[in-house]
Amino acid sequence: MNSLLITDPIYRQTALTVLAIIFISGFIVYFNRKKNFYFISAWSSIKSWIIAGPLLFILFSFGNSVTQVFLILIAIFGAKSFFQIMGMYHRSYFVVLAYAGIVGLGLCAYFENVVIYNQMPMILLGFCCFVPLLRNNYKRMIQYICITLLSFIFLGWSFMHLGLILNLENGIYQILYLIVLTEFCDNTNIAISRYFKSARLFPRIDPRRTLGSTLASVTMTLILAGAMRWLLPDQSDKYWYTAGLIASLGGLWGDLTMTVVRRDAGVKIVGPFILGRGDFLQRMDRLIFVAPIYYYTMNYWIK
Numbered sequence: 001m002n003s004l005l006i007t008d009p010i011y012r013q014t015a016l017t018v019l020a021i022i023f024i025s026g027f028i029v030y031f032n033r034k035k036n037f038y039f040i041s042a043w044s045s046i047k048s049w050i051i052a053g054p055l056l057f058i059l060f061s062f063g064n065s066v067t068q069v070f071l072i073l074i075a076i077f078g079a080k081s082f083f084q085i086m087g088m089y090h091r092s093y094f095v096v097l098a099y100a101g102i103v104g105l106g107l108c109a110y111f112e113n114v115v116i117y118n119q120m121p122m123i124l125l126g127f128c129c130f131v132p133l134l135r136n137n138y139k140r141m142i143q144y145i146c147i148t149l150l151s152f153i154f155l156g157w158s159f160m161h162l163g164l165i166l167n168l169e170n171g172i173y174q175i176l177y178l179i180v181l182t183e184f185c186d187n188t189n190i191a192i193s194r195y196f197k198s199a200r201l202f203p204r205i206d207p208r209r210t211l212g213s214t215l216a217s218v219t220m221t222l223i224l225a226g227a228m229r230w231l232l233p234d235q236s237d238k239y240w241y242t243a244g245l246i247a248s249l250g251g252l253w254g255d256l257t258m259t260v261v262r263r264d265a266g267v268k269i270v271g272p273f274i275l276g277r278g279d280f281l282q283r284m285d286r287l288i289f290v291a292p293i294y295y296y297t298m299n300y301w302i303k
Contacts, residue, residue, distance in 0.1 A: 005172065006061040014173060014231060015057040018180055021224075022046065022053050025184075029191060046187060048283075056179075060172050065110075067172060071163050072106035074284060078155040081281035085267045086147050093131045094148040097124060102156040109163030117157075117164070124152050154257075154288050155281075161291035168298065169233040177231040178294060181221055181247035182286040186255060189217035206259050214252065221248040239301070246294050251286035258285035 005011040026046045060067055079098050083089040101124040108117035128148055132141040165171050165178075189209055196212025225244030229235045232243065258281060262268055 005063060010173070010230070011061065014176060014228075017228065018176065019053055019057070021180070021184070022049050025187070026050055049183065057176075060176065064166055064172065067166060067175075068106055068110050068163055071160060071166075072103060075102045075105075075155050075159050078159065078281050078284050079151050082151040082155055082261070083147075085262060085265045085281075086151075087265070088144060088147055091144055093135070094128065094144050097127050097131075098148055098152045098156065101152050102160065105156055105160040106163055109160060109166065112164075112167050114164065117160075121149065121153055121157055125149060155284070158288040158292050159284060161295045162287065165291065165295050165298075168295075170231065173231040174233075174294075174298075177225075177228060177243065178247055178287065178290055180228065181225055181244060182251035182290055184224055185217050185221040185248040185251055186286055188220055189213050189252070192216055202256060205256055205263065209252075218245070218248040234301075239298075242297060243294065246297065247290055250290035250293050254286045254288040254290065257288070258282070 026049075029046055059070055076099050079102060080089065080095075083091075083095055083098070089095060101120055104123075105117060105120055108114070108120065125145070128145045131144075132138055162175055162178075165174055168174060190213075193208050193210050193213035196210045196216065198210045198212035200207055201209050201211055201214060222241065222244040225240045225247070226237075229240035232239050
């Protein structure tokens with residue numbers, strides 16, 4: 001799948017369908033954006049995808065190699081944001097090790113070496129443990145090593161499972177499928193939460209989401225998963241239904257996890273601000289659990 005995908009009728013259908021969903025959703029939310037905070041927040045996110053969506057489809061159309069490089073760069077930017085949030089971006093030894101580890105994950109994914117891929121966290125730990133010795137320093141080194149590993153596992157090992165998904169049948173289509181579902185579920189949850197007066201799920205972590213809005217957004221995401229199941233190599237009910245649950249619940253889990261990190265560190269946005277809302281990390285956090293769960297679930301069924 002290294003030729004230009006723009007010539008593939010399935011890819012064109014996918015691009016037109018997804019972009020139509022983005023623009024129609026944007027049209028609806030735009031005219032309701034002044035009603036309340038929730039529509040404002042949803043519009044901010046959709047606005048960014050009105051720009052990013054077409055660019056993403058153009059980029060993915062160049063095939064697996066370009067997409068793999070793109071995933072590596074996004075993972076590195078995400079790790080950079082994480083280090084900035086945790087206040088240790090200036091610790092260049094650890095930052096460079098994390099970046100190098102992410103590149104290593106990308107190479108493992110590209111050459112389909114899952115064994116070394118899964119050994120990379122241990123390999124990185126070994127290199128991190130050399131840093132205190134090389135610097136002849138012990139102060140805060142346990143803290144630095146732990147944060148480096150956490151950054152690498154979340155934004156490297158977990159997120160870069162998208163690179164492994166890329167090697168599956170119709171891998172690029174499956175990645176697009178997951179991106180669409182996770183974004184749709186998150187924005188829907190926020191936009192409709194005002195209309196569901198049920199209990200807040202995690203009021204101290206994210207007071208916007210209610211139990212009712214979460215259940216409603218998961219239901220609508222499952223409907224969308226079924227409607228777009230042509231992107232899956234197997235269109236049977238168990239595949240699209242499971243993919244929809246993983247994207248919606250796993251995406252919520254990842255988003256809340258990074259919210260915990262931000263709130264604990266007292267930092268909301270770091271690095272470049274993306275049109276609409278948030279930084280690189282806020283655009284990718286919903287995939288940090290979705291990618292590995294989806295990959296291993298699909299691999300289990302394929303076998």
